[in-house]
Amino acid sequence: MEAASIRTGLPQTRISVASRKISRLSGKVGSVTSVSFLENQSAQTSLVLRASPEKAAPFHSGARGGRRNVVAQSFTAPSPGVCPFDQTSSTQSQSQTAEEKIGVLLLNLGGPETLHDVQPFLFNLFADPDIIRLPRPFQFLQKPLAQLISVLRAPKSKEGYAAIGGGSPLRKITDEQALAIKDALQEKDVTVNVYVGMRYWYPFTEEAIQQIKKDRITRLVVLPLYPQFSISTTGSSLRVLQNIFREDAYLSRLPVSVIESWYQRQGYVKSMADLIERELQKFSKPDEVMIFFSAHGVPMSYVEEAGDPYKDQMEDCIFLIMQELKARAVYNDHTLAYQSRVGPVQWLKPYTDEVLVELGKKGVKSLLAVPVSFVSEHIETLEEIDMEYRELALESGIESWGRVPALGCTSSFITDLADAVVEALPSAKAIATSSGSAEETDDYDPFRYAIKLLFGSVLAFVLLFSPKMFRAFRNQLL
Ligand SMILES: C=CC1=C(C)c2cc3[nH]c(cc4nc(cc5[nH]c(cc1n2)c(C)c5CCC(=O)O)C(CCC(=O)O)=C4C)c(C)c3C=C
Numbered sequence: 001m002e003a004a005s006i007r008t009g010l011p012q013t014r015i016s017v018a019s020r021k022i023s024r025l026s027g028k029v030g031s032v033t034s035v036s037f038l039e040n041q042s043a044q045t046s047l048v049l050r051a052s053p054e055k056a057a058p059f060h061s062g063a064r065g066g067r068r069n070v071v072a073q074s075f076t077a078p079s080p081g082v083c084p085f086d087q088t089s090s091t092q093s094q095s096q097t098a099e100e101k102i103g104v105l106l107l108n109l110g111g112p113e114t115l116h117d118v119q120p121f122l123f124n125l126f127a128d129p130d131i132i133r134l135p136r137p138f139q140f141l142q143k144p145l146a147q148l149i150s151v152l153r154a155p156k157s158k159e160g161y162a163a164i165g166g167g168s169p170l171r172k173i174t175d176e177q178a179l180a181i182k183d184a185l186q187e188k189d190v191t192v193n194v195y196v197g198m199r200y201w202y203p204f205t206e207e208a209i210q211q212i213k214k215d216r217i218t219r220l221v222v223l224p225l226y227p228q229f230s231i232s233t234t235g236s237s238l239r240v241l242q243n244i245f246r247e248d249a250y251l252s253r254l255p256v257s258v259i260e261s262w263y264q265r266q267g268y269v270k271s272m273a274d275l276i277e278r279e280l281q282k283f284s285k286p287d288e289v290m291i292f293f294s295a296h297g298v299p300m301s302y303v304e305e306a307g308d309p310y311k312d313q314m315e316d317c318i319f320l321i322m323q324e325l326k327a328r329a330v331y332n333d334h335t336l337a338y339q340s341r342v343g344p345v346q347w348l349k350p351y352t353d354e355v356l357v358e359l360g361k362k363g364v365k366s367l368l369a370v371p372v373s374f375v376s377e378h379i380e381t382l383e384e385i386d387m388e389y390r391e392l393a394l395e396s397g398i399e400s401w402g403r404v405p406a407l408g409c410t411s412s413f414i415t416d417l418a419d420a421v422v423e424a425l426p427s428a429k430a431i432a433t434s435s436g437s438a439e440e441t442d443d444y445d446p447f448r449y450a451i452k453l454l455f456g457s458v459l460a461f462v463l464l465f466s467p468k469m470f471r472a473f474r475n476q477l478l
Pocket residue numbers: 109110111112122125130131132153156157168169170226230232233296297298299340342373374377378379380
């Protein structure tokens with residue numbers, strides 16, 4: 001057991017989670033939240049996430065109109081009779097009783113499926129208090145600011161999505177991964193329903209949870225499709241889950257196990273090393289290729305002020321992959337840089353674009369880009385890496401360029417995720433309901449909310465239409 005505390009800002013909701021860290025390359029499940037929220041204070045990871053101001057607020061549902069799905073409160077809880085799994089961690093199939101209905105919930109970011117979806121998708125993203133972290137006195141500005149930034153950012157984002165065919169491939173790939181994980185588990189005699197819950201676009205996490213309730217799932221494994229934990233990704237998705245679960249009698253009793261991060265799993269590390277080895281062979285002189293890991297960045301303050309483990313986990317992840325490559329007698333040089341920064345703040349360094357230019361100056365001639373923070377192709381691999389960074393690298397003097405594909409449905413990887421699910425099953429425990437301490441409840445008052453929203457909107461409107469401010473914003477933010 002390992003104790004850590006993650007603080008994402010104010011106001012905060014305390015979520016206690018039991019975290020079982022498995023040693024490097026043990027081949028066992030990664031970092032698992034076995035008990036979740038507000039239980040068993042001793043020997044647990046204490047994860048402190050911000051209370052969600054969006055809880056009671058209307059949600060931008062984009063081109064499809066209407067409001068975001070809200071989970072119905074009236075649900076008849078299934079009869080208890082849940083048969084607990086063996087307490088041994090094993091990748092062997094485990095006996096599953098007829099009453100047991102296992103669900104696997106894959107969490108992912110979601111992406112706009114058409115260009116029309118881009119601005120509302122961006123609104124959802126920037127309205128997330130785990131993406132734009134405002135100090136408490138300014139939190140009433142979250143949604144107006146999200147509106148402003150999404151409108152300003154949309155043209156640039158649309159260009160990117162247009163360049164990759166007019167939308168994000170994320171939903172299709174995640175659905176394929178869901179099916180592959182279901183099949184891989186079936187091969188181990190573990191019958192599961194797999195659900196996909198996206199954070200910022202369809203199918204939203206709330207929709208997946210609604211289906212889980214309809215299907216009367218009796219045990220749930222939550223698997224975020226991010227190898228490394230960040231407050232902005234897994235943390236944000238778990239906060240949404242926590243908000244849904246603590247308000248629902250059935251869900252708060254459902255045994256749940258959360259796999260918080262899994263970059264350290266042997267199957268993942270080996271699958272990444274396989275892909276790298278294969279791509280290296282495509283170069284005329286494979287030994288001379290620089291392996292260039294490019295991770296999605298986060299603002300520096302996440303790591304330095306909020307205690308986001310993302311940077312440490314990323315460095316650890318690269319170490320493990322390189323160690324695996326060395327064990328296969330692949331001794332190439334490597335480097336790690338961070339891409340996709342947005343806005344005027346400092347992000348994790350070094351920045352991918354700057355490092356590419358430096359490497360060119362230093363005389364590096366061959367480079368293999370390895371996207372490492374995500375397991376599907378998406379706008380940042382297909383557009384940012386394959387188009388923008390490739391062009392920049394070639395302009396900077398790099399002559400040979402390659403890119404490792406995202407893992408997608410690579411069978412060794414899918415099998416490993418299926419193993420992670422099996423290993424996580426025994427530790428599933430019910431989430432205790434919060435009885436609403438001052439720290440945990442949002443003091444929601446519709447009148448105050450309306451006033452704040454109105455004031456914030458006026459402020460955002462003034463900012464947007466003041467030419468000087470508009471230019472400043474555009475230059476700095478976008
Ligand atoms: C581990 C992966 C990711 C982290 C960490 C992350 C943090 C983060 N992202 C933004 C802003 C944007 N992200 C956007 C798209 C996007 N982000 C990730 C992954 C991580 N983000 C993915 C996989 C995608 C692509 C989804 C797709 O449609 O294919 C976008 C939209 C695209 C764009 O305009 O560039 C924004 C904006 C922030 C601010 C942040 C951390 C605080």
